[in-house]
Amino acid sequence: MWVVxxxxxxxxxxxxxxxxxxxxRVLDGYPASWITSFYFSPEKADFFNRLVGQCPDLTVIDIAAVLRQLQRA
Structure with a gap:
């Protein structure tokens, strides 16, 4: 394989x-990670809390909460 x-x-x-x-198929058999981003309204927060509870291998990061904390620092 070549770096191009x-x-x-x-x-x-x-x-x-x-x-x-x-x-x-070059990386078949190796671990993989999938990443995405999306917007959801604050009213849907309970859905994502349940989703993470049912799928503990998911990591969901609330960027709005991170930004609020950074703005206070």
Whole structure:
């Protein structure tokens, strides 16, 4: 396998900005992580609390709560 490109990673960005692309099946059998982001209204917080309770391998980060804490610091 060859490295065909490099780029600078913006660590301050609040989005996935480091990706590795490989041909199909190259990484079969290796651990994988999936990441996504989405908005949900505060009224839906109970749904996500139940979801994490049912799927303990999920990590949900409330960015609004993190930002509120940072603004107070």
């Amino acid at each position: 490109g490099l780029r600078k990673v913006n660590r301050d960005a609040m989005r996935a900005n480091f990706l590795v692309l490989t041909p199909p």
